[in-house]
Amino acid sequence: MSRINRQWVVAARPEGPPRPADFDYRETAVPQPAEGELLLETRYLSLAPVMAMYMSGAPIAGRPPLEIGDVIHGRGVGRVIESRHPDYQPGDILHGQFGWQSYKVTNLPADDRFHRFTATDLPAHLALGALGMTGFSAYCGFVDVGEPEAGKPVLVSGAAGGVGHLVVQIARCLGCSPVVGIAGGPEKCALLRELGCDHALDYWAGPLDDDLARLFPDGVHLYFDNVGGEMLESVLEHLGNRARIVLCGSISEYTRDEPFGPRNYTRLRRTDASMRGFYVYNHAAGFANAEARMADWIRAGKLRPVQHIIDGFEKMPAALIGLYEGSNTGKQVVRVAAEREE
Numbered sequence: 001m002s003r004i005n006r007q008w009v010v011a012a013r014p015e016g017p018p019r020p021a022d023f024d025y026r027e028t029a030v031p032q033p034a035e036g037e038l039l040l041e042t043r044y045l046s047l048a049p050v051m052a053m054y055m056s057g058a059p060i061a062g063r064p065p066l067e068i069g070d071v072i073h074g075r076g077v078g079r080v081i082e083s084r085h086p087d088y089q090p091g092d093i094l095h096g097q098f099g100w101q102s103y104k105v106t107n108l109p110a111d112d113r114f115h116r117f118t119a120t121d122l123p124a125h126l127a128l129g130a131l132g133m134t135g136f137s138a139y140c141g142f143v144d145v146g147e148p149e150a151g152k153p154v155l156v157s158g159a160a161g162g163v164g165h166l167v168v169q170i171a172r173c174l175g176c177s178p179v180v181g182i183a184g185g186p187e188k189c190a191l192l193r194e195l196g197c198d199h200a201l202d203y204w205a206g207p208l209d210d211d212l213a214r215l216f217p218d219g220v221h222l223y224f225d226n227v228g229g230e231m232l233e234s235v236l237e238h239l240g241n242r243a244r245i246v247l248c249g250s251i252s253e254y255t256r257d258e259p260f261g262p263r264n265y266t267r268l269r270r271t272d273a274s275m276r277g278f279y280v281y282n283h284a285a286g287f288a289n290a291e292a293r294m295a296d297w298i299r300a301g302k303l304r305p306v307q308h309i310i311d312g313f314e315k316m317p318a319a320l321i322g323l324y325e326g327s328n329t330g331k332q333v334v335r336v337a338a339e340r341e342e
């Protein structure tokens with residue numbers, strides 16, 4: 001059977017949230033692996049909020065920014081179908097930088113963005129969720145940067161998203177209490193309670209000030225922020241003494257022309273609080289530990305990864321557009337190869 005490499009490329013720079021006209025579909029020949037290379041077939045592709053920024057020409061760590069006509073940058077998981085590398089066999093599952101395409105040639109080990117998926121008793125699409133960069137962001141950001149303490153409260157925004165729904169469950173596994181998640185709408189809040197949140201706050205229902213004051217009488221102790229913007233500003237008004245804020249993401253700001261703020265950052269001063277960002281790729285030394293702990297919690301039934309899987313490579317643009325409308329619950333993934341379930 002002849003193979004075709006299906007690709008989505010940048011057609012135009014998004015202005016605000018991406019629109020269908022920003023994406024172009026094309027078909028090309030499947031690349032052939034040279035000596036030392038592998039040919040990979042994409043099984044699942046990840047959708048991440050940062051992708052619209054990449055389409056807009058924002059720098060990508062270690063690579064030139066995307067040009068019009070370039071294959072869109074994004075992580076995937078797939079299997080080796082042809083190997084000209086002694087350490088990899090057809091059938092091996094790898095996750096890494098596939099781009100929005102159905103086949104990819106990679107040169108290992110020079111391309112260090114590929115990792116072998118080792119938890120083969122668990123579904124391979126988890127390599128794009130709890131057992132890949134999303135999970136490593138949740139674990140390394142929350143545990144290594146946030147330094148949570150058992151018995152102490154935790155607040156998480158974007159809590160029903162890919163990173164957030166893992167952070168609230170890691171907090172439960174580590175004995176933090178209470179664990180409070182913020183999400184948009186009653187369904188996502190119900191899911192958060194199912195996942196073990198002591199309280200779920202629906203920010204669509206109105207300002208969070210009264211809830212934050214009621215749930216954190218001594219102030220917020222540890223805030224894991226996925227959202228930025230107005231929500232971060234609200235939380236800054238409710239900090240406890242020596243509070244810590246982990247800046248994971250600011251999804252509410254990615255499609256704005258001008259950054260929002262926050263205007264009240266000086267609240268950090270009065271409480272001796274700290275706000276610290278992190279970039280997951282700077283924490284590679286912690287990935288193996290994060291993967292092992294997350295996999296153990298999943299096997300023990302203590303952590304339930306929620307994967308929002310959409311079928312069909314043709315749905316990639318719609319799936320990305322949906323992220324900025326909050327249409328995903330848990331990690332948004334597209335199934336590209338429909339041949340068999342992992």
Ligand SMILES: NC(=O)c1ccc[n+]([C@@H]2O[C@H](COP(=O)([O-])OP(=O)(O)OC[C@H]3O[C@@H](n4cnc5c(N)ncnc54)[C@H](OP(=O)(O)O)[C@@H]3O)[C@@H](O)[C@H]2O)c1
Nearest residue numbers: 137158161162163183184226248249250251252279280326
């Ligand atoms: N620092 C790092 O190295 C690193 C690594 C990975 C990810 N990130 C960042 O972490 C954040 C979360 O990533 P993710 O993969 O979990 O994304 P995600 O799955 O899209 O989840 C983010 C959630 O944020 C909520 N949201 C969207 N727009 C919002 C708005 N305007 N105001 C409030 N909430 C909004 C949505 O749910 P609702 O329906 O609840 O609004 C969405 O489900 C992103 O900002 C991402 O860029 C950072």
